[in-house]
Amino acid sequence: MTLPPQISAIEQERGECAVSVAIELGLGAGLASRAMVAAGERWPLWSAADELLAGPTGVTDLSSWLAAAEAQDADRVLHALVRRGSPTGGDELLAVDVVTWALLPGARALARRLRTVSADVDQLVAAQLWLEVRTFPWPRLHKVAANVLSNTRAHVLAADLPTSAGRSRGRLEYRLVDPHSALWHGVWATGEGAQPDVAEELREVLADATATGVLAVADHELLQVLVEQAHRVGGGAQRGKGGLLADRVVDRVVGETGLSPATVRRRVRRSVMAIADAQRTGLIEAA
Structure with missing residues (x-):
């Protein structure tokens, strides 16, 4: 060929x-x-x-x-x-x-x-x-x-190629980050421990996930709404009832999108799993 x-x-x-x-x-x-x-x-x-x-x-x-x-x-x-x-x-x-x-x-x-x-x-x-x-x-x-x-x-x-700097590139490394980690709750974290660039990292991850077909555009938009509402509620991103899928956060998303609570939770879990799988295989980078 x-x-x-x-x-x-x-x-x-x-x-x-x-x-x-x-x-x-x-x-x-x-x-x-x-x-x-x-x-x-x-x-x-x-x-x-x-x-x-x-x-x-x-x-x-x-x-x-x-x-x-x-x-x-x-x-x-x-x-x-x-x-x-x-x-x-x-x-x-x-x-x-x-x-x-x-x-x-x-x-x-x-x-x-x-x-x-x-x-x-x-x-x-x-x-x-x-x-x-x-x-x-x-x-x-x-x-x-x-x-x-x-x-x-x-x-x-x-491919056996030199790097852009002319050196042998060796083995490229990347690290995996649990989607429930600081990548998510850092968006609305405040105080001394906050990471000022986490929001930008999250935007890049979601953009790459959408560009590579890992996330549908509709799911990307839903995650953006979810993060925005969680930030307003101030619930943090801990696991369980206090996290991204806490009732008070989901209720706000339901009010804005018209989706049912079950649909919101199902699509968010599916999206998070898809991002984690893509990071694990190296299709997209972890933040």
């Missing part, structure tokens, strides 16, 4: 900053990129042949549709696209381009996290991302976004 010309013919950059992942993939012009325009012309045929692609009206609204959709619905669309782009499926390279376009936010976040791996990290992430989408084992695997980005990260880290 050969890489597409836009990846295999990449020139080495000499500037201070690496070229963006989108440019490396030939998608620097966004929806006006040649591949995306061509994919847009093919979309009516794809959606007519596969009812799973009937949700989005085309490539122009795919990103917004995926962001607003439930995680399972979004995965079904991505899975249909990787199947269409696979050599053992539809073998349409334009479908591969569409999936890489959809995963660009996660790929950019990944490249940012791996910036110490190599000065050419954008090129590495772009090339591996394309390969992971093209070779995705669609008959036996789902959760396209999480698996593609996780495998991309693993293969980039496994």
Whole structure:
């Protein structure tokens, strides 16, 4: 299998900053990129042949549709696209381009996290991302976004490359933080023990989790509302009744979102578990 010309013919950059992942993939012009325009012309045929692609009206609204959709619905669309782009499926390279376009936010976040791996990290992430989408084992695997980005990260880290500083990078380390820890309660902590940058750390974790497909946009927004209301209540983030899911906190969230208490608790627990799993596997960094 050969890489597409836009990846295999990449020139080495000499500037201070690496070229963006989108440019490396030939998608620097966004929806006006040649591949995306061509994919847009093919979309009516794809959606007519596969009812799973009937949700989005085309490539122009795919990103917004995926962001607003439930995680399972979004995965079904991505899975249909990787199947269409696979050599053992539809073998349409334009479908591969569409999936890489959809995963660009996660790929950019990944490249940012791996910036110490190599000065050419954008090129590495772009090339591996394309390969992971093209070779995705669609008959036996789902959760396209999480698996593609996780495998991309693993293969980039496994490459025998010098760091951006020219030294052997050795083994990259990260630490896992229980989602019930200071990452959460530090947002509203006050006094001498407070951590002034914890709120920013939390925002970064949630942003990365959303960008990599770990969290749906709706769950991201729910967690933001929850943290804000917990801060106002001042209940802290200890486990049990005094924590993020304390009755008085959940009641405020219910009033703002219109969700039932059971739904709030279920979605928050699911989101926290998803973040913890993603941190454990290294898909996103712990704060």
